[in-house]
Every structure is written in C-alpha cells, then in structure tokens.
Amino acid sequence: MISVSTLLCDHGADGNRLRYDIDTGTETPVTDRAQRRPVVVWNTTNRCNLKCVHCYAGAESEPKDGELTTAEGKRLLDDLADYGVPVVLFSGGEPMVREDLEELVAYAADAGIRPVLSTNGTLLTADRARGLKRAGLAYAGVSVDGLAELNDEFRGVDGAFQAAVEGIETCLDVGLKTGLRYTVTGQNVDDLDGVVDLLTDVGLDRFCFYHLSYSGRGEDLSSVDLDAAERRDVVKRICDRTLRSHRRGDEIETLLVGNYADAAYIVEYARREFGEDTARRIYERLEQNGGDPAGERVAAVDCLGNVHPTQFWRTYSLGNVRDRSFADVWEDDSNPLLQAVRNRPENLTGRCADCRYKEICRGGSRLRALADGNGLFGPDPQCYLEEDERRGALPPASAD
Numbered sequence: 001m002i003s004v005s006t007l008l009c010d011h012g013a014d015g016n017r018l019r020y021d022i023d024t025g026t027e028t029p030v031t032d033r034a035q036r037r038p039v040v041v042w043n044t045t046n047r048c049n050l051k052c053v054h055c056y057a058g059a060e061s062e063p064k065d066g067e068l069t070t071a072e073g074k075r076l077l078d079d080l081a082d083y084g085v086p087v088v089l090f091s092g093g094e095p096m097v098r099e100d101l102e103e104l105v106a107y108a109a110d111a112g113i114r115p116v117l118s119t120n121g122t123l124l125t126a127d128r129a130r131g132l133k134r135a136g137l138a139y140a141g142v143s144v145d146g147l148a149e150l151n152d153e154f155r156g157v158d159g160a161f162q163a164a165v166e167g168i169e170t171c172l173d174v175g176l177k178t179g180l181r182y183t184v185t186g187q188n189v190d191d192l193d194g195v196v197d198l199l200t201d202v203g204l205d206r207f208c209f210y211h212l213s214y215s216g217r218g219e220d221l222s223s224v225d226l227d228a229a230e231r232r233d234v235v236k237r238i239c240d241r242t243l244r245s246h247r248r249g250d251e252i253e254t255l256l257v258g259n260y261a262d263a264a265y266i267v268e269y270a271r272r273e274f275g276e277d278t279a280r281r282i283y284e285r286l287e288q289n290g291g292d293p294a295g296e297r298v299a300a301v302d303c304l305g306n307v308h309p310t311q312f313w314r315t316y317s318l319g320n321v322r323d324r325s326f327a328d329v330w331e332d333d334s335n336p337l338l339q340a341v342r343n344r345p346e347n348l349t350g351r352c353a354d355c356r357y358k359e360i361c362r363g364g365s366r367l368r369a370l371a372d373g374n375g376l377f378g379p380d381p382q383c384y385l386e387e388d389e390r391r392g393a394l395p396p397a398s399a400d
Contacts, residue, residue: 001208002262002289004239004254007282008270009246011253014138037084038299038330041091041118041311042076044068044101046303048094050120051156054145054183056312058216059093067303070100074107076301076321081111083327088113091311093303096123102135109136117141118181122160124167126174133176141208142168143181144199146191154188165202172203179206179253186224189234196241205251209238211258211382213312214371228384235262235384239269260292260364261383264357268389280395283360291362295341299330309341313367340376341366350379355390 005011045067048059068076080088088108095101096119108115117132121142132140144164145154151161171178180199184192196207212225226234235256242254256262263286271279290297293310300311307318307329316337319329332338340347344366345358352363363369364380372381 002256002260002266002286004242004256004266005246005252007266007285008239008243008273009251011246011251037086038293038297039087039089040080040085040326041089041298041300042073043091043093043300043302043311044073044095044098044104045093047097048092048120049097049122049157050094050160052120052145053154053156054185054212056213056215057091057093057314063093064303068305070103072305072322073100073104076305076326077104077108077111077113079321079326081108081113083325083330085113085326087116089116089118091118094120094123096128102128102131105132105137106135109138114138119143119167120155120160121164121167122157124170126170129167129170129174129176133174137176139177139179140171141179141181142171143183144195145183146188147194147198150188150191165199168199168204169202177206178204179208180204181208181210183210183212184226184234185212186226186230189226189230192234193237193241200250200252206253206255208255208257209234211256211262213258213365214368215312215314225382231259231382231384232265235265236269239266243273258365259380259382260361261380261385263289263291263360264355264385264389267357267360267395271395276395283395286360289360291358291360292364292366294366295338299326301326309337310367312365344377347377349377350374351383351390352377352379355385356392356394357385357390 043057045063046057046059047061047063077088090101090105095117105115115137116139117137118141124140142164144161145151148161152158168178182192182195238254238256242252245252267279267283267286270282294313295309298310300308301321302308302314305321307321307326308314308316309318318335318338319332321329344362348358348363352358363377364383366376368380368382369378370376374381
C-alpha cells in the first residue's frame with residue numbers, strides 16, 4: 001500500500017511505522033517498529049454470497065472441500081504470532097460467511113496480531129459488527145466498485161450496493177474503524193468520485209484504491225483495464241483530491257494499492273507541486289517502504305493452507321501450513337520463486353532494467369508481467385510512466 005495522504009500531506013495514520021518507519025501520529029499504531037515480518041492475508045474460505053466478475057479468488061457459492069477448520073486456523077494464528085507477523089487480514093471469498101470469524105479474530109488479537117477484515121459488507125449487521133469489535137477487530141475494509149447500478153452488475157447480485165453502504169454505516173455506528181476498497185477498471189472509473197462523495201457524506205474517511213490484478217476471474221478483465229493515459233489520469237485525480245481535502249481540513253486517509261508505478265508517479269507529482277526537497281523526502285520514505293511487496297512484506301495463506309507470495313498469486317504454492325510451519329515455508333531459501341522475487345531489481349528486463357525508480361517499484365507486479373507474457377522479470381503492463389520520468393535524475397539527496 002502507498003499512502004498518498006501520508007506522503008503528500010504528512011497525515012498521521014496507523015500504518016505509517018509499518019510502511020515508512022516514521023512516527024504514526026496516532027493512538028493506535030499497527031506497530032512501534034519497522035516491518036520485519038510479512039503482513040499475512042488469510043483467505044479463510046472460498047465461499048461467497050456474491051458473484052463478483054473481478055474476484056481474484058474465483059470464489060463460489062459453496063466452500064471448498066478441506067478448508068482449514070477452527071482448530072487449524074488457531075494453530076495457524078499461533079504460528080504467525082510466534083513468527084512475529086504484525087497483521088493478519090481475514091479475507092475470502094467472503095470471510096463473514098464463517099460462523100467462527102469472531103472467534104478467530106479474538107484469537108488473533110489475544111495472540112498479539114492486529115486483525116483486520118476484507119469484506120463485501122453485505123453481511124455486516126449490527127450484531128455482527130458489534131461482535132467483531134468486541135473480538136478486537138481493528139479495521140474493516142468494505143469493497144464497493146461503483147454506484148448502485150454498476151456495483152450490483154459487478155457483484156452479480158441486486159441490492160449489493162445498498163447492503164454494503166448500510167454495512168459501512170453500521171460499522172461507523174458501533175465505532176469500528178472502516179474504509180472503502182475500490183478496484184478501478186475502465187468500466188467503473190467514472191463512478192469513482194461519486195462513490196467517494198457519497199461515502200464521505202456518511203462519515204467514511206479512509207479510501208483504498210486498487211489496481212486490477214490479473215488473477216482468478218479478474219484475469220478475464222484485462223481487456224477492460226485502464227490504458228496508461230487513463231491510469232495516469234485517475235492517479236492524478238486521487239492525488240489532487242487528497243490535497244484538496246487536507247487543505248480544507250478534511251484529513252482523509254487515501255491509499256493506492258497494487259501498482260508501484262504509483263510510487264514513482266507520486267515523486268514526480270510532488271516535484272511539480274512542492275519542489276525537489278519534498279520530492280526527495282517522499283522518495284526516501286518510499287525507499288524505506290521497499291516497492292512491490294510480493295514474497296517479502298506480504299504473504300497469503302489460502303483456505304486449504306497453501307502459502308502464496310501474495311493473495312493474488314494463487315497458481316503457485318510455496319508449501320502448506322498443514323505440512324510445515326508458516327515460518328519454515330517462508331524462510332525456505334531453496335525455493336526458486338522466493339529467491340527470484342526477493343532478488344529482482346538486478347534481474348529486471350525491458351523498460352524496468354534502466355528505470356531510475358526500480359528501487360522504489362521493484363518492477364511492479366511480477367504476476368501481471370507473467371500474465372501478459374513478459375516473463376518473471378519483464379515489465380508490468382500497468383506501468384504508465386513516461387520516458388523522461390523513467391530516465392531523468394532522482395531528487396537530490398537531503399542536506400543533512
């Protein structure tokens with residue numbers, strides 16, 4: 001995740017220590033030290049009550065045979081806690097369909113892991129929201145991908161938009177920190193401002209904008225993805241909107257997720273808006289962040305216990321937590337894919353090889369590069385940087 005509001009506006013956010021090793025400025029920081037272990041996405045089930053056309057998990061109406069049980073889930077959480085994992089994201093499918101979700105959230109919180117939730121929001125009744133808050137859930141990210149008509153078309157169920165908005169309002173009513181998750185495509189880019197305006201009016205102040213991952217059913221949507229000019233325009237709009245909001249005193253939190261060309265763009269944006277000193281400060285924070293996190297600062301465990309480099313990279317299993325501990329899987333230096341993604345800057349090819357921003361981008365998504373036929377070290381097809389941006393000079397070093 002790239003925090004636009006922190007980088008451009010010095011917004012205090014819970015995850016600042018984790019992402020940039022800077023003071024959080026909040027009362028509930030994710031951690032009091034820089035990230036040493038990966039954030040883990042646990043796809044707790046493949047079952048979902050919706051039928052989203054862009055679902056990276058390819059979720060279905062029924063669970064898969066052999067999904068991790070409550071007891072196995074608790075063993076996994078113990079394992080993650082022992083390894084020092086700072087955050088576990090309960091995802092799916094739709095994690096709310098698991099009747100033991102509150103029990104698992106409470107177990108994670110008691111083990112010292114910050115539990116957060118990714119949900120479509122339609123099952124967030126007042127009772128469930130209160131139960132999750134009591135269990136220790138730190139945050140619920142609710143996915144909405146357009147205004148009512150388009151969102152319901154994306155989600156495959158009439159009324160999904162209204163139910164999700166009501167779920168957000170319910171979370172806010174019970175005091176559960178909540179935010180928007182919006183995957184931007186060519187089909188819904190025009191609804192983005194309307195969704196943000198509507199949810200701002202109901203009290204939301206955290207907005208995460210995702211780039212499309214070519215995984216699961218999302219792989220079939222690459223033809224309707226944004227082109228380079230459209231992607232650049234929407235990222236600029238998000239930066240502009242964030243600045244305007246903070247300048248008028250609305251301290252929203254805005255994040256970009258899934259495309260580390262955004263890191264380079266924000267440095268260029270800061271250079272134009274604020275000058276070289278600010279651009280250098282932002283570059284140094286992004287250097288600390290480390291670029292695309294697959295296989296390093298992000299990991300995923302699917303509903304069957306398979307470990308993946310990210311939640312999107314589901315075609316390759318690094319091992320299974322039923323056979324080995326998560327730590328043993330993640331620390332296995334003999335795994336060729338882990339070795340490759342952890343040493344990628346010197347192996348990048350094409351336009352990535354000579355890009356001045358490769359240390360804060362690391363070539364972007366290796367999964368999208370593979371899906372586009374560019375090989376493991378080829379360019380991410382979602383890169384939208386212009387040639388003069390890739391080849392110019394970095395901001396001058398700080399004078400201290």
